[in-house]
Amino acid sequence: MTAAFPVAPRLRPLLLFAGLALAIIATEHVVTTRAVFYQHPALPAAVVFDLLVVVPALFYWLVVRHYGLSFSTVGAMVGACLALAFWLLPASRQQPLRALAFLPALLEGAALLAAAARARRLWRAYRAARQELSWGPSLGRAVEQVLGLPGVVLVAEINMLRYAVLGWWAPVEAHPAHAAFSGHRESGFVALMATVGFLTLIETAAAHLVLGHWHPVAANWLTLASLYTVLLLVAHTHAVRLCPLLLGPQALVVRVGFAWQVAVPRAAVVATAIREAPASAPDTLNAAKVLLASPNVLLTFAAPVVVAGPYGTRRIVRRLALYLDQPQALLVALAGGAGA
Incomplete structure (x- = not known):
């Protein structure tokens, strides 16, 4: 961690x-x-x-x-x-x-x-x-x-x-002048999150029944913590779905749910297709981990950028690995071949 x-x-x-x-x-x-x-x-x-x-x-x-x-x-x-x-x-x-x-x-x-x-x-x-x-x-x-x-x-x-x-009813947070690139449809991210949340609820109910026989107060605290975890999973799922990567005329805005956000000038980033996660390095961030997927796009910045993380955390990186449903579309758009 x-x-x-x-x-x-x-x-x-x-x-x-x-x-x-x-x-x-x-x-x-x-x-x-x-x-x-x-x-x-x-x-x-x-x-x-x-x-x-x-x-x-x-x-x-x-x-x-x-x-x-x-x-x-x-x-x-x-x-x-x-x-x-x-x-x-x-x-x-x-x-x-x-x-x-x-x-x-x-x-x-x-x-x-x-x-x-x-x-x-x-x-x-x-x-x-x-x-x-x-x-x-x-x-x-x-x-x-x-x-x-x-x-x-x-x-x-x-x-x-x-x-x-x-989040159940909110529209996708994207500007009409920006091209939006999702990262949750092809990976099965929503189904995975639903499965994790469902299993968490089942384990919480079982743990509450077992622990409640010996220590009801501890059982209540454990149940509260588990329900908060499920709420966080639901929120993260909606955030990933509603906040796609955005490519505008001047800037590229990367948003990965609650985890990572950064905006960089369009001309200061180069995107390449990859098949596996890049080697671990201090200046490299694999943002696809929070999508439970392997990255397929690597963004390389002209200079180190500050990526905002959860609860005020920060990472200074030069390379950012992502998962996108349509990676080639982003590569073409950054190269100037598609609208943004």
């Missing part, structure tokens, strides 16, 4: 915080559902301390400091932890929280003020990006510029839900 995403260290603090926070929340859930919780008056205060002090402190130390975020994000995290504390603690053991009942309104007001202060910058960044990209990538670029990595993750999640829910 590290070899595929050389900028993965950028995500390590965020992933570490997520892991530690989930571990703390899971521990508190186990504690608050045991009979011993009602026998020790100090336990509710300890749970509140872990959620309202330890988790926000980890967020500040691992995320805010590392990514240079505004300190107001810590307030938003405290508000989320406060809501979580009300949810975890039984009504008869919420005495430590009653003195803090006014905080959600204050935190919400502070969050709204912070959002309003950045709304103008976000709108300007979106309008500038909209001149080059469609609304989805434009919004992603604007949010990344204004909010940084957390904004990129948020936009990625919103796009995932948009494709998963609305």
Whole structure:
């Protein structure tokens, strides 16, 4: 995984915080559902301390400091932890929280003020990006510029839900002036994704029944994670189907589902037909892997380009291997023999 995403260290603090926070929340859930919780008056205060002090402190130390975020994000995290504390603690053991009942309104007001202060910058960044990209990538670029990595993750999640829910009816995202080249029809990609999703649902149901006998809470978390995986598979399938490679008069726009996106000047790319994946190299990216297919086209750029990956990741490459349903059509079009 590290070899595929050389900028993965950028995500390590965020992933570490997520892991530690989930571990703390899971521990508190186990504690608050045991009979011993009602026998020790100090336990509710300890749970509140872990959620309202330890988790926000980890967020500040691992995320805010590392990514240079505004300190107001810590307030938003405290508000989320406060809501979580009300949810975890039984009504008869919420005495430590009653003195803090006014905080959600204050935190919400502070969050709204912070959002309003950045709304103008976000709108300007979106309008500038909209001149080059469609609304989805434009919004992603604007949010990344204004909010940084957390904004990129948020936009990625919103796009995932948009494709998963609305992708069934959405039209193909292509401009009339561009020639579109799909990569899902001839490879059987949709059928493969449907099979993987169906098998995941069956295994999830079986695992839930088996694990539920010993640990119902763990079974519920496993089921939730599996359903999220199926949702991601559905979204990725629709993204591949709705976002073909586009060749315009001036630029070539490569989109491979949620995984990889790049736009390069048409004159700065050469395409050749291939029968197998190119040898692994730091400047070579095989984007056909996420289509579960072998590449049949190799794009060679005049200079290294930055390929945008999922959740803000980046790859700097000189060669990009793809799978297309009609590879020869792209070769002819790039050579000037077909419309674009």
